[in-house]
């Protein structure tokens with residue numbers, strides 16, 4: 001069962017959850033992959049409720065997202081097993097099926113094709129309506145560079161892409 005909600009009424013919970021991490025789930029064909037995200041914005045653009053997620057170039061999620069053009073955001077309500085956010089934030093879908101190995105329960109979506117995850121029941125179904133690759137040429141503060149000099153040989157390639165997800169449905173899986 002789903003309890004449908006106004007996502008903005010839950011903005012404090014969503015923003016607080018981002019500090020520890022939420023999941024971004026994407027589906028390409030039969031493959032469902034999920035990753036932990038901590039950088040995001042909830043707001044309005046083009047007169048529509050929008051969730052913007054920032055995904056680095058090297059994530060397995062990125063080509064899936066570019067193809068699917070939709071995603072769900074899966075947000076804990078109350079306590080969540082910290083191991084889920086840890087594994088989904090450190091292991092890649094390239095190397096393991098995180099959903100199967102963590103025993104996560106997929107929930108049929110309402111509007112898009114990407115499922116939600118019952119263990120993180122506050123769900124946003126999002127359709128990508130705009131995406132923008134961030135680039136070193138636009139950086140105005142040195143602090144930004146410090147996030148791009150660690151593990152990627154091609155720094156420009158590893159900059160984040162902002163995915164503007166129009167929130168088409170929001171609910172809590174009960």
Ligand SMILES: Cc1cc2nc3c(=O)[nH]c(=O)nc-3n(C[C@H](O)[C@H](O)[C@H](O)COP(=O)(O)O)c2cc1C
Pocket residue numbers: 020021033034035036037038039040054055056058059060061062085086088089090091092093094
């Ligand atoms: C708390 C936390 C927050 C994270 N936030 C982001 C984020 O906002 N964007 C991003 O690209 N990676 C982020 N990551 C890293 C990815 O979750 C991690 O690299 C993951 O293994 C990628 O999975 P994939 O290769 O299956 O896409 C975060 C990791 C953690 C632990």
